[in-house]
Amino acid sequence: MDEWEPIPLSRLAHAGYCLRRAALLTNEQLWQESADTAKGRKEHERVHAERVERRGEQVLLYEYQVYSRCLNIGGKCDCIEAIQNPHGCRIPAVEFPVRLYPVEYKHGKLRDEEEYELQLCAQAMCLEEMYDTEIAEGAIFYISTHRRKLVAFTPELRQKVTETVRMLEDIRRNFTIPAAQSGPKCVRCSLRALCMPDAARSAKAYCRRLQQEAVKEDVS
Ligand code: SF4
Incomplete structure (x- = not known):
């Protein structure tokens, strides 16, 4: 039996948001639903159903399983929008050659969130490996406003995907959890109550103060 356990694609988005958040999910299986995540999940459930839709020269593959053995992700x-093209690749369930265009659905309004670009680029890199093809861009579709944000899969973004996967592998292998870096991102983080970034910071400050006091006593 294949015991392969790839890093989940969604974990890249968490890591892009906050590496500690991704580590808490990986090593402590912590999860807490917030109003934001609940809304996102509901919106996703409406579009998430494994199916194939045919529209002329275009085939839409929903909830499509992808993986990359090279990158260790899945x-x-x-x-996936599969658009007929004589120079495209062959994929199961479609009888003509196609160019592939991944689309990731997110709730809310159009916005810049690099962590979702990482996730989308990782999907494209999986598809490239699976079907020996090249994918130059994809899109993030914001469900509430029906707006698309195009994402170019640049060498820099691809490099960032690779680096993020390596960091996640390291976290999983060594069972580490990076220290909290409290910041504006924490305000909307659903793991805030479990992570306690401010408490971690004050605990650190408390230890530092104890060390300083010990040093003072030594020299007095
Ligand atoms: S509360 Fe802040 S530091 Fe903690 S996991 Fe969330 S974003 Fe990261």
Whole structure:
């Protein structure tokens, strides 16, 4: 039996948001639903159902399983748009050659969130490996406003995907959890109550103060 346990694609988005958050999910299986994550999940459930839709020269593959053995990642793509093209690749369930275009669904309004670009690029890198093809760009579709943000899969973004996967592998292998870096991102983080970033910071400050006091006593 294949015991391969790839890093989940969604974990890259968490890591892009906050590495500690991704580590808490990986090593302590912590999860807490917030109003934001609940809304996102509900919106996703409406579009998330494994199916194939045909529209002329275009085939839409929803909830499509992808993986990369080279990168050690795997998961599902919300939607792959497979567009007929004589120079494209061959994929199961489609009888003509196609160019592939991954689309990731997110709730809310159009916004810049690099962590989702990482996740989307990782999906494209999986598809490239699976079907020996090249994918130059994809899109993030914001469900509430029906707006698309195009994402170019630049060498820099690809490099960042690779580096993030290596960091996640390291976290999983060594069972580490990076220290909390409290910041504006924590305000909307659903793990805030479990992570306690301010408490971690004050605990650190408390230890530092104890050390300083010990040094003072030594020299007095
Ligand atoms: S509360 Fe802040 S430091 Fe903690 S996991 Fe969330 S974003 Fe990261």
